[in-house]
Amino acid sequence: MRLGPDIARIAALLGDPARANMLAALMGGQALTAGELAREAGVTPQTASSHLAKLTDGGLLTGRRQGRHAYFALAGSEVADLLEKLMGLADRGGHQRARPGPREPALRQARVCYDHLAGELGVAMLDSLTDRALVEDREGSLSLTAEGAGFMRAFGVETAGLARGRRPLCKACLDWSVRRSHLGGALGQALLDQVYARRWARRIEGSRVVAFSAPGLAAFRAAFPSRP
């Protein structure tokens, strides 16, 4: 009876609401600071620090200090996989969440993953880009093609400037609702900024929902057509 890997130890780490919220926040793939994670989880910095220590000690997170900030990220894709499976089970587990907010459909269609577009529309956008060979997908690692750079310039995004920053230009970001990838990275952020600038959509306060207007949605679909 005492045999087998210690699954309880890992699961207990995921079992605390504060820690689970932190991990869910990191599902986007980007690293966040301890303070951001504390706010995300709704706890004080002291408590968050304790949680983050436990998570890194348990091998679920990797930490790295940079100046006076402490950045944390998921330890690997296996952790993200595990979280996704958990979300899948929790979804049909019947128990709906306590807060009956605006709720799923809008979130599922379009939401922000920190600073870029996620949800069905986010996935559709990346699909469209790869279909037209504007973005290349080499085993999960994304890169902008020459044609893609031209497209972006025409769209109002100067990729030369973006590539200069430390942040990767393109990043495949796993989507929990659709179970496919959408576009993250500096380019993903720039594209979402364009969506806002063109008034195709606006961010709903206090929520992650990105609300598209009817003409905005049509324009979006025209700019990023999906194959039949």
Added chain:
Amino acid sequence: MRLGPDIARIAALLGDPARANMLAALMGGQALTAGELAREAGVTPQTASSHLAKLTDGGLLTGRRQGRHAYFALAGSEVADLLEKLMGLADRGGHQRARPGPREPALRQARVCYDHLAGELGVAMLDSLTDRALVEDREGSLSLTAEGAGFMRAFGVETAGLARGRRPLCKACLDWSVRRSHLGGALGQALLDQVYARRWARRIEGSRVVAFSAPGLAAFRAAFPSRP
């Protein structure tokens, strides 16, 4: 930020050592009784009962009562998937396990379940009967059809006499080794008696193994053919 599925609720269920041990014990796919799971987890029956209620309520287990026993099994392959991923992550940090070895093959193939046939052959027999519409399965409640009664008479089992007793004629009986049902009840007993009478198989002393001879096995498969 309270968005997304409630992963903490599920993870917390897996986070208790006793519950984790129970789930690990069920990874083989067999259903186990509450008492067996209590022993497996190293807790008293009272505690185990509480844990099992939580797990079923959380959608991770399905329970089924049979006589004075309560059988529990994993709710589905998604749960098994999740556990497997957890084990994969838990393996990294530490102590290995010695997986409970492959169960005795003979027990798995054919054994007695009280007085009727269980194991792979028992399941195959019930499958064959339902496939040929000799037995009807209405949501887990089995009944013999008119054609079935004719088949049994030709096979040497007089069902009219059996139906007179207090014991139900047909009963779906959950199989530990395979996660499916085999035929119990008075008819199940009568059929196993026929198997003995025809010398297709004999009971091994001091064990639950039902040992088929080579020609006996062939005859059995001919009498209860499985669909291709």
Added chain:
DNA sequence: CTGACGATTCGATGCGGATCGAAGCATGCA
């Protein structure tokens, strides 16, 4: 019917751990 056994419920106990306040350390900026 009676006795035995397995499963469950109830109530009480005790421990682990989440949480926060206060203080201690680093780093960055003027």
Added chain:
DNA sequence: TGCATGCTTCGATCCGCATCGAATCGTCAG
């Protein structure tokens, strides 16, 4: 240097929950 900011450590508190003893219910055997 001095001050502000962000993270961590320490100590104390408090709640949740796993655990078990005792009792109850249901099923099976005789």
